[in-house]
Amino acid sequence: MNKKLSDNTRGLIKLTVLRIIVYAILIFLTALCLFFFYLMVINASRSNAQLATGFTLLPKENFLKNLVNAWNDSSINIPRGMLNSLIIALSSAVLTTYFSALTAYAIHAYDFKGKRAVFTFIIAVMMIPAQVSALGFVQMMNKLHLTNSYIPLIIPSIAAPVVFFYMKQYMESVLPLDVIDAARVDGSGEFRTFNTIVLPMLKPAIAVQMIFSFVSSWNNYFVPALLLDKAEMKTVPIMIAQLRSADYSKFDMGKVYMFILLAILPVMITYIFLSKSIIKGVTAGSVKG
């Protein structure tokens, strides 16, 4: 009896020690994740002269001044860049979710010859990155005079195999075919059924995929950098890269930190409000099935 009790106590001590170690690791990783962004915010509140004095963990009073300076900068038109990025990212998010759902619906709800081949094809090309067709893409857009246009940055999002796959899986769990039959009995046309009955049932999936495609479009750098060279058409990532290649010594560093802050701000705000559903959306598509 006595021995058993001491075993239990020993087990409890072991567990407590283990817990302390685990929490220490978690706190360290959390701090590491936040550290660089914390420094960014702090440094965005310091003037160029204050920044030259080195490292500090405390904010200074120049946040608003840096914001005004960055916002009104003549060489990097950040408000314009943010507007451009917003237009592209929002349009892409809407198109990609709508048409991916439509494509997935075609596979989910209808039986037609070649359906299996269509499905196989989409899954097979899912992982092929945009970089490997970028050359032909840029060449074609040049020929069609579509450089410095947002069409080649928005329209391709209609064909998004990853979003399609997510939608297909989601439909399997929430969309019974009887619902579609019932709509048919009520005389609803196929296209109308999709828009008025199916789409509302997919709301959660659409919301999650809209966020993910908004974020990836907002952050996209490789292809836009090859297509946009007019200053007023440039997106935020291009402007950030431009900042890097500019003559560094001439820059007000407080402003530079502010530019970086502005570049990630819209995504951060979205994340703060929707982190729960975003994190839920991460696993779908890779684990299920």
Added chain:
Amino acid sequence: MSKKKTEENGALKSVSYAKWGYIFIIPFFVVYIFFTLVPQFLTIYNSFFESYRIGLEQVGPNYVGLENYRTLFSADSDGIILVLKYTFNTMWLWILGAVPQFVIALLLAIFFTSYRLNIKGQGFFKTVIYMPNLIMAAAFSMLFFTLFSRVGPIQALLEEWGWIDASFDFFSKRVTVRGMIALMNFLMWFGNTTIVLMAGIMGIDQSLFESATIDGANSVQVFFRVTMPLLMPIFVYCLITAMIGGIQMFDVPQVLTNGKGVPNEMTRTLVMYLNGYLTNKNYGMAGAISVFIFVITGILSGFVYKRLSAPYKDKTRLHRRRKGDVI
């Protein structure tokens, strides 16, 4: 069967809706063919032509067969095959970030799912560690550049602590530049991997853990004998998608080193190499590199395809035939 007769039978279901399936996939395929498939073939086609610019003068395009590939895989004046050097750079950068990424993610996934540990504040921890995944890579990289630059705060802090002297430069050493890129990749991806692996562990039948414990297995044994074998398919899937992502590595090293791959092109990746030729409009060489990257990702994609399509091998899941359906 006439349409009238169908209606008489009351068999509404025997009307064929197949055409709607075709109609609904049209937008996807028109866009895919026009914006991806044709450009893909055009890219491959370009790789067989000599086409570049010297100043304002355009050379080619002239058909040269496999000459671009020969150039791509031949050694330069220093005896270095550049494409292989950049492939190894890309691999190194990926491995340096991916090893801690997967080790930490696996550990965290086990911590978070452990019933015995019962970690509190999981929502908060997950929210924070996933956050860097959404940050614009170009901006994150620019942030690292400013923080680690010679006039940046990290340099100042480490000098103050006496760890480095004033002549130290994070951007002049292979190990520090690679380290910075690996750290960024690690920070951007370990939260994502943690969440996916967690879901994988939670998908394992809980009774297996219980019976292993009752049989006297300790937590290390449970991990190696139960958790890991059952998690393997998802773990491998994660690893391969991460590799495919690794091959595309561009934004972070490009912005951090201003496209130069300092020091001495030791951090230049394959896609940075491709980007160089694309911006110089050397389309022949850019085509050959694209095909090279395409082949590597294609091989890795095979594994992903296998996993994702496996549940659909059983035809009933894709073809839900119902009574009376006409195909």
